[in-house]
Amino acid sequence: MIKFLFKGILRDRSRSLFPFLVVTAGVFLTVALHCYIKGAEINVIRTNANLRHGHVKIMTRAYAKEVAQLPNDLALTGAGALIDDLTRTYPDIDWVARILFGGLFDVPDEKGETRAQAPVAGLAVDLRTPGGPELGLLDLAKILVRGRLPQAPGELLISEELSQKLGLPIGGRATLIGTTMNGSMSMANFTVAGTIRFGMRGMDRTGLIADLADVRKAMDMDDAAAEILGFFKDGLYSQERADAVAASFNARYAGKTDEFLPVMQTLRDQLGMDMMFDRLNDVSSIIIFIFLLAMSLVMWNAGLVGTLRRYGEFGVRLAIGEDKGRVYRSLITESLLVGILGSTAGTALGLAFSYYMQVHGIDVSSLMKGVNFLMQTVMRSKITPAAFFIGFIPGVAASLIGTAIAGRAVYKRQTARLFKELES
């Protein structure tokens, strides 16, 4: 019977093509949207990882406990040797040292007296090593608003808003007042090489990026780092991989009590990130669920309409003596076949499209001219295991339910009135 129905579906396109196309389109959109949302999730995660957290992060145990306060007195020492060791042990990860610090940016007048002053939140990264990964991770060339990237010692980037607020032009000099690793007050002069826009309110009010070597010198943190961040070389965060790396690293120091020993945390383990992951997951699940519901209604309706269109055909089949149950069962089986075929085709198309989006993505930078803040300009998708079956729910079930409901009309037909109906 299935073979017979299958031939019917293929040969009588008038009754199968429309439902097939509707199911295919619906499933394609469902799979593509699911993968796109997962890709957008990854973009958010990537931005957070690149700017602040890394895929994995190493701090001292003491620093990790008070990380929200940026306690640089508890920073890692001997960072260079540790990075060398990490590079040998985990060659598929790029390691970078960073220092986060707070302070005051003090702009002098002609006499050297304070003309303007503002609190700043600074990020020290390696800006001057040729071919270093930081320029790419922070996408500094893209977020540059005016001026250029730092090239010489003592140069830094400040947020455009801060530059305007302090009246500090490109090439202007100011003193960064902060705290050394020992807690003493530190003062260091810097020249503004360029201004940047982070695209985040807090960072745009007070943010600055300086070279790691300059900040180490200013803060008496020779060969020290507040944090060492690790990034998987393929750029993709994987919780399983991160967990494995963190477990193997932390096992080295298991059973030791020194609070200045290093500890590795995955992106998700870091302050507030578990909540961000959960929120992202909740939001994307809600979006996908709503879309899935809408698509199911469309496909349910297609099953309904497709069956009702064949009202006359059922009459003829009943008139020539076919059993009502058999007609109903054939309808259901046909719908199931159309659902499976449409869902398979839709899933295949959706996966193909998502694969292209995952590998190549769509560069929307031309649409974002003048938007120079830290935001991914290549929109990418991410194929997840769920993408392989998520389309089958609306594709098969919805159209099947639609057909099942509409098909009940078969049982309401009365043989005595069939010929009268067919004549009219």
Place this chain on the structure above:
Amino acid sequence: MKRLILALSLAAGAAFLTAQVQAPAPSADSILDRVDRNAVPGNKIVVAEMTIHGRRDSRTIKSKSWIQGQEKAFTEYLDPPREKGTKMLKTGDQLWTYSPDTDRTISISGHMLRQSVMGSDLSYEDMMEDRRLRTAYEAKIAGEEAIDGRGCWIVEMTSRTGEAAYQSRKSWVDKERFLVLKEERYAKSGKLLKNVSVLSAIRVGERWVAERVLFHDALKQGEGTEFKIVSIEFDAAIPEALFSKASLRK
């Protein structure tokens, strides 16, 4: 007769002892007056070492201060090399610091005053504090206790204006030397902010001076900061020009 004399002697002795025990204690304000007179002289030049016992290690910073009453102070850091040449000037309620590396003089105000001085357990606010306790605080005697074998008044103080760096203090004042041997300093919320203990005292002329003092910021981990006076000279001649911003860059 002998018995009578003995009985009278005993009675007299008992009366004397009772009178001594029941002698009225000095008022809290008079105790603070004596403390202020002991601690706030005219001019002094102090060379001091500050050993900061951090969570990681300890380091010592040497400085020389020229102090005029409670209004003016000029400090130059002498050691270690990284801090050498850093200078601080206090005039009234203003505080300035000069860094030779940047050749900049910066006013320390607002929240910066709460920052630690050179990573120690002392804040700039501590340095700016009006040292005359009598005028800044309302005081009452809360009891007596011995500290390292020395009898002390326990004086509880509450800020008169609410503008002091510490809303309240509990001080153990040496009954004879009128030197604060131990102190707890509290915030408005009642939270303990700082512990101060005098480890040793020396007599310089008429005054008793805390030679070694251990400050411990209760909000910080670590073993505290030991402040040690290497030398002190009272009533020294200090040129007025020293207490000017221009002298910071010299």
